[in-house]
Amino acid sequence: MAAPAPHGVPSSPEAGSIPPALAEPLRNDLEEVADEVVEAILKHVPEYAGPSTPKLRSVAVEALTLLGDSPVSPEAVHDCAHAARWPVPRQVAVIALATSTDLREETWPLTASDVLVDMESRPPRMLVPDPHNQSHSAGRAFALSLRDRPAAVGPTVSVTQAARSLLWATRALGLMGRGILPRQGVVRCVDHLSTLLLHSDEPLLGELRSHVLAPLDTVSAGQRSRHAETLLAWLLSGSNVPDVAARLHLHPQTVRYRLRRLRQLFGDALDEPDSRLDLILALRAESLREPDSSGQ
Incomplete structure (x- = not known):
């Protein structure tokens, strides 16, 4: 059995452990559950949180990254993006941030307007659109924008698979905390795939x-x-x-x-x-x- 993912992020069932006849129905059920969770989250956002407020943008990140390996349907993605007034990108990368005891907004990362940020979840996370086409998660300027907060950048995935990017970013963040990956700075999962594979079980x-x-x-x-x-x-x-x-x-x-x-x-x-x-x-x-x- 695979080791549980750090920080309470659920891992997917072990490969080969599900009979083929049940695999596709189970996948469909997971997709339906993911969509229902997104709908429920958006429905219960307080009415005072207008569509352009940080609260709704935070909720959108939470909804898109909530269910581990379970995909979210394109329709649910559109609903989240519409609520947050966020243009749906082709691809995203999720950045998992180290938790800080200082919760003041002054300590939060400085981000561009098209980056969704959720500092209330554990771990805090950022949803970066089209990371290959922009410099949101690259260079010294990005590291400085995090205000010295260690971070792990998940792999680039389709927006419906944002939870998978978060899963690996969170695992990398856990390895950073243990000193297996560099404890400080920004670690990119794509630069440490063999280490992540070795420590996945x-x-x-x-x-x-x-x-x-x-x-x-x-x-x-x-x-x-x-x-x-x-x-x-x-x-x-x-x-x-x-x-x-x-x-x-x-x-x-x-x-x-x-x-x-x-x-x-x-x-x-x-x-x-x-x-x-x-x-x-x-x-x-x-x-x-x-x-x-x-x-x-």
Whole structure:
């Protein structure tokens, strides 16, 4: 079973776990539920919140990103956009923002008029239209506009799939908080897809790491770190010793010594393609572990 998504964002059912005969009816039911939720949210917005107010724009973001992987119909999108006086874009990206204890509006991000912002949800979020065509989420100016608030930019998706962009942005934000991704600044999911994939099922990742790297359990913590670093560099370099030495700033003879020891520990697994792939995944996960992690 997949690990639950951070910050209470629901994850989709595990791939292959739903019989094909039920998959399409279930998808239709989810779409109907998503549309009903959007309609209910818009219906219960206080009457004093006029169509151009920040409240309605915030509600529009909430409605479009509420149901995890469940899509929202084009009709529901149109209703949200109409209520918020927001031109419907072809594509969007959702930006998940770190929660702050300072709730004053003066601390909120500075945004363009076509960016929808919801600072009341958890995590706070921004819905950016057509991110590939504009500079809303790029460059130093954007980072400054967030007022030093860490943020994760989700993948670009169709507007009906905004919740999926939020799902991955939220997961990236969680990895930022753990130090697996950079804690500060703006992290873009598209720049860290392999890390997000590795950590999409944490228990399974732990099993892979424990099983594949079991030979390293026989060495000291210091040796484990050095051997793991050397082995990953060797695998990624195509078994090129001079390249490993250059990457790690070591003498080639030191690399050869470590590789002889690694041969003793891992044996033929270092030459088998499937085992090498497992080793790369496990060692990559090992290198990304939280700075304060200890033990296995």
